Amino acid sequence: MNRRMFLKAVPAMGLLGVTNVSFSEDANTAQPIAETDKVSLEADGVIKLNPPDLNGEISLMQALKKRKSTRDISDKKLTLQQLSDLLWSADGTNRPDGKRTSPAAMGIYCVDIYVVLPEGVYLYDAAKHELKPVAKGDFRKSAGMQDFVFIAPVNLVYVFTLRNPKDSPAPSPVPEEKRKIWGDVEVGCMVQNVYLYCASQGLASVVRGMVDQKKFGETIKVKPEQIIVAQTIGYPK
Ligand SMILES: Cc1cc2nc3c(=O)[nH]c(=O)nc-3n(C[C@H](O)[C@H](O)[C@H](O)COP(=O)(O)O)c2cc1C
Known part of the structure; x- marks a missing residue:
């Protein structure tokens, strides 16, 4: 399979365990899906994520009570809706001015989220709520x-960037x-x-300082010291 075919076909099939892949134009209006539902891919391999499902089953206080690190994680795939909600919870756009679910000093969003799936590595684009392919392979x-x-x-994998305020070419006044x-x-x-998202959904999660910064940095073409921490997510065993 060549790169183009990979970008077009493999990511969503593998990561979501789907058997029925289609290329729909209206990904952002799609309803929550199950594992066998349709997954929308752009021709360039971009995965369009679903809008967040805002109808959580448990309260914030209950989620806080359940929050914990879990390392007994199975290989069962998440659905596209779960992956979409996970990333939106992490740092999705939650207001018309483009601001997000996580705060950022001076509104300078200086952290990128790389999403490592069995079939490849993707970069989360919060503004478009989509995943851009970065590297194919496990x-x-x-x-x-x-x-x-x-x-x-x-x-x-959470990665520090030195992005300038509002993407201005001028150097940042902040050291x-x-x-x-x-x-x-x-x-x-x-x-x-x-x-908290994982706690609310019965999913397992653990944040990790243990990342091979050199190797992963080479994969995504950043310096090792830019890699801050990682977080693993899946179903509990
Ligand atoms: C900055 C940071 C780095 C961590 N690194 C790891 C790690 O590399 N591997 C791991 O299994 N857990 C890691 N943890 C998870 C902690 O071990 C865990 O949060 C702690 O044992 C408390 O348990 P709890 O999260 O269930 O409350 C890390 C936690 C933090 C905050």
């Missing part, structure tokens, strides 16, 4: 050092050291959002 061994990482259906601290705080918020 990179779970670079995304962690613990056995559960290698079989889990989803691993998120890099300070921005790095702010980035760490931003990631902390994302991680907790994901924990």
Whole structure:
């Protein structure tokens, strides 16, 4: 299978365990799906995520009570709706001005989320609520050092960027050291959002400092020190 075929066909089939893939124009208006439902892919391999399902079953207080780290994670795939909701919880756009579910100092979003699926690595585009393909193949061994990482259906890797305010070409007035601290705080918020989403859905999750920063950095073409932490998500065993 060549790269074009991979980008077009493999990602959604593999990551979601689907058997029925279609190329629909109206991905963003799709209703919540089950594992065998349709998955929308752009011709360039971009995965269009579903709008968030805002009808959670449990209260925030109950989710907080259930929040915990779980490492006994099965290889069962998430649905596209679950993956969509997970990423929206982490850092999705929740207001018309483009601001997000996680806060960011001065509104400078300086953390990218890389999504490691069994078939490839994707970059989450919050503004478009979609996943852009970055590398094909199974990179779970670079995304962690613990056995559960290698079989889990989803691993998120949080990566610091030195993006300028509002993408301005001018240098930021804030020193890099300070921005790095702010980035760490931003990631902390994302991680907790994901924990709470997982707690609310009966999914398992654990944040991890153990990432092969050098290897994963090479995969996504960033410096090792830009990789902050990772988080594994899946069904509990
Ligand atoms: C910054 C950070 C890094 C962590 N790194 C790892 C890790 O590499 N592997 C792991 O299994 N757990 C890791 N954890 C999870 C902690 O072990 C866990 O949060 C702690 O034992 C408390 O358990 P709880 O999350 O269930 O409350 C990390 C937690 C944090 C906050």
